[in-house]
C-alpha cells in the first residue's frame with residue numbers, strides 16, 4: 001500500500017561508514033529483494049527503513065512521507081527477523097496480539113486478525129503453545145503471522161529462511177511467494193544472501209556490495225544483462241565463467257582474443273575505445289557448446305565431470321593458469337576426465353567487461 | 366608473631382602436600398589393585414569398569430567426610446540439645462519449644478524477622494533491578510556499578526559501623542556528626558536517636574542489609590538482562606511498546622526465573638540476619654531478631670537447650686526456601 005523512496009541514505013558507526021549513499025525507488029506492492037555477500041550492509045539498510053537504526057544522511061520516504069524521525073511503530077511497517085525474535089514467555093496468540101494490544105485495538109478486532117493470520121499460516125492448532133514447543137518452521141510462521149497481524153503497508157524480512165533446513169527452506173519460500181500474491185497491495189522488502197531466493201521471489205533485485213548499490217533490476221535483467229563483473233558472478237549458479245581477453249580496435253571493428261586463442265570481432269555504440277586493452281569475457285556455463293576444433297574459441301582437457309542426469313557439468317582446464325571453464329550441457333554424454341574438448345560460447349550470450357569491470361554493450365560480428 | 370606465621374605456613378604446606386599425596390596415592394593404589402592399562406590383564410574391561418565406579422568416591426571421600434562432620438553431625442546434635450535442659454543434663458522433651466511459644470522475646474523476634482522478610486528481599490531485588498537497567502544506559506555505568514557493588518565486599522559488622530555513624534545521635538544543640546541527624550537539623554527538625562525508636566528502628570537496620578544486598582542483586586540481574594535477545598526488544602519497539610512496556614512486558618518476564626532466585630537467596634540471608642542487629646542495637650528497643658536471640662540464649666544465657674531450639678526454628682524456616690531455590694536452579698540448568 002505504500003511506496004518506499006530512499007535518497008542518498010548513509011549510515012556510519014562512528015568513523016566507519018557502512019552505507020555510502022543509497023538511492024532507491026520501490027513502488028507500492030512491489031516485492032524487492034536486497035541481495036549481496038555477508039557484511040555488505042543489507043540488514044543495516046533494512047533496519048534503517050524499519051527505523052531501528054538512525055541514518056546519518058539522506059532521507060527515507062514511506063508513502064511519500066519523510067520518515068527519518070518517525071518511530072518504527074508509526075511507519076506502517078512490520079519486520080520478520082532472522083532469529084524470529086518471538087517473545088519466549090508468550091503463547092503464539094499473545095505473540096501475535098502484542099502489537100495490537102499496544103495500540104489498544106478492540107478485543108474483537110484482535111481476535112479476528114489473529115484468526116485470519118493463523119488460518120493463512122495453518123497455526124490455528126498451536127495458538128496456545130509457547131514458542132519453545134514449536135519447530136523451527138512453525139516459529140518462522142508465527143513470526144510472519146505476528147507481522148501479518150500488524151496489517152503493515154511495508155513488510156520487511158531479514159534473511160527469514162537462513163535458520164531452516166534445506167527442504168523447509170524451499171517450502172517456506174513458496175509460502176512467502178503465495179503470501180505475496182495474496183497481499184498484492186503490500187510492499188515487501190526481503191533481505192537474503194542467497195541468490196536463488198532472490199531470483200525466485202523478487203519482482204526486482206537490488207544487488208549490494210560494500211554499502212553501494214551495484215545494480216537494480218528484474219531477475220532476468222540481472223541474469224541476462226549484468227551491469228558489471230560483480231553482478232555477473234554473483235547471480236547464477238554455477239557462476240559465470242570469466243576469461244581475460246585482449247582487445248584491439250582497427251577500422252571501426254574490435255578484435256577480442258583470449259591469450260593464444262582465436263579472435264572474435266565485436267562492435268559497440270558506447271565508444272569503440274572501450275573495447276581496446278585488457279578486457280574480461282564472460283559466458284555462462286549453459287551458453288557454451290562443444291564444437292569442432294575449427295570453430296573453437298577455447299580448447300582444453302576435462303579435469304572433472306559431474307553427471308547429474310538431466311545435465312552434465314564439465315570443468316575444463318584451458319591452461320595458461322586460468323580458472324577452469326565450467327560447461328553445463330544438457331543430457332548425458334559420458335564425457336570422462338582427461339578428454340580433450342573444444343568450446344565455443346553461443347554468440348548472443350557473450351558478456352564483455354572493461355578494465356574497470358563495467359559491462360560493455362556490444363554485438364559480436 | 367613470627368612463630369605463628371611459621372606454624373601457619375607449615376600447616377598449609379602439610380595440608381596441600383597431604384591432599385596431593387592422597388589423590389595421587391589412592392589413584393595409584395586403585396590402578397595397582399585393578400590393572401587395566403597394560404591390556405595384558407585378563408579382566409581389563411571389568412577392572413576398567415570398577416575403577417571408573419570407585420574413583421569418584423575415593424576423590425570425593427575427604428570432602429564428604431568434612432561435610433558430614435561439620436554440617437550433618439551438628440544438625441543432629443543441635444536437634445538433640447534442643448530436647449535437653451540448659452546444661453544438657455536432663456531430657457525435657459519439647460519443653461524448650463513450649464517455652465518459645467510463650468516467650469515475649471521470641472514473639473518479638475518472629476514478628477521482626479517477618480517484617481525484615483517482607484521488606485529486605487523485595488527492596489534489594491527491586492533496587493538491584495533498577496540499578497542493572499539504568500547502569501546499562503549511561504556511559505559511566507561501569508563506575509556506578511562498582512559503587513553499588515562495593516558494599517558487598519564489606520562485612521556486615523563493618524557495614525554496621527559505617528551506618529552507626531550515619532545514624533549517630535548527639536543531644537539537640539550540639540554539633541551532629543551523623544549525616545542523617547545533620548540533615549534533619551538542617552531542615553529545622555529535632556535530632557532523633559534513630560536506632561532507639563521502636564518499630565522504626567527495625568527499618569533503619571533493614572536499610573543496611575538492603576544497601577549490601579542491592580549490589581548482589583544488581584550483578585546477577587545485570588547478567589540476566591544481557592542474556593535477553595536484543596531482537597525481542599526490537600520486535601517490541603516495532604510493535605509499538607514504549608520503554609516501560611518493554612521493561613515490564615518483555616524484559617522482566619524473560620528474567621523472571623533469575624529474579625526469583627535472587628529474591629529467595631536474599632530471603633535466606635534475611636532469615637539468618639544476626640551481625641547487623643548484634644552490632645547496632647543488640648536487640649534492644651524492640652529490634653530483636655531470631656539470630657540474635659539465639660546468640661543471647663546460647664552464649665550469654667548459657668542455656669544450650671533454648672539456644673538450640675531457636676536454631677532449629679531458623680533452620681526449619683530456611684529449608685523450604687532452600688529446596689525451592691535448588692529445584693529452580695536445577696530446572697533452569699536443564700532448560701539450557
Ligand SMILES: Nc1ncnc2c1ncn2[C@@H]1O[C@H](COP(=O)(O)OP(=O)(O)O)[C@@H](O)[C@H]1O
Pocket residue numbers: 013018036037038039040041042043044045
Ligand atoms: N552496531 C554496529 N556497530 C558497528 N558496526 C556495525 C554495527 N552493525 C553492523 N555493523 C557493521 O556493518 C556492516 C554491515 O552489517 P550488516 O548490515 O549486518 O550486513 P549484512 O549485509 O550481512 O546484513 C558489517 O561490516 C558490520 O560489522
Ligand SMILES: [Mg+2]
Pocket residue numbers: 042043044159
Ligand atoms: Mg544481515
